[in-house]
Amino acid sequence: QSFKDALAEVCHLNRFPLHQHRMERALEFDEAMEEMEEEFRxxxxxITPEVKEDKARELIAGAVKELLDDTPKSYEQYIIKKMHIARVVGILPDKRIEDSQE
Incomplete structure (x- = not known):
């Protein structure tokens, strides 16, 4: 399945009304499609080969849930979540700096 096919499917579901116009524009104009595909890439x-497919799905599901969740989150909770994701995908080391200095 191509990126354009996948985008058409998501656009048809109309689950992201804030981005609906942009998706429709990308489906209509090649330049907009290329731009959106590049952003996606x-x-x-x-998500590297070292990240298991199940873990990638879990991260994506978590991000979607966060987008759809209307409950307010504190800045601290937001940072903790982002640091956890960064550790899972290997951007940050597993241990905190304070732990390694002991």
């Missing part, structure tokens, strides 16, 4: 570049 950049955003998913952190």
């Amino acid at each position: 950049i955003c998913t570049a952190a």
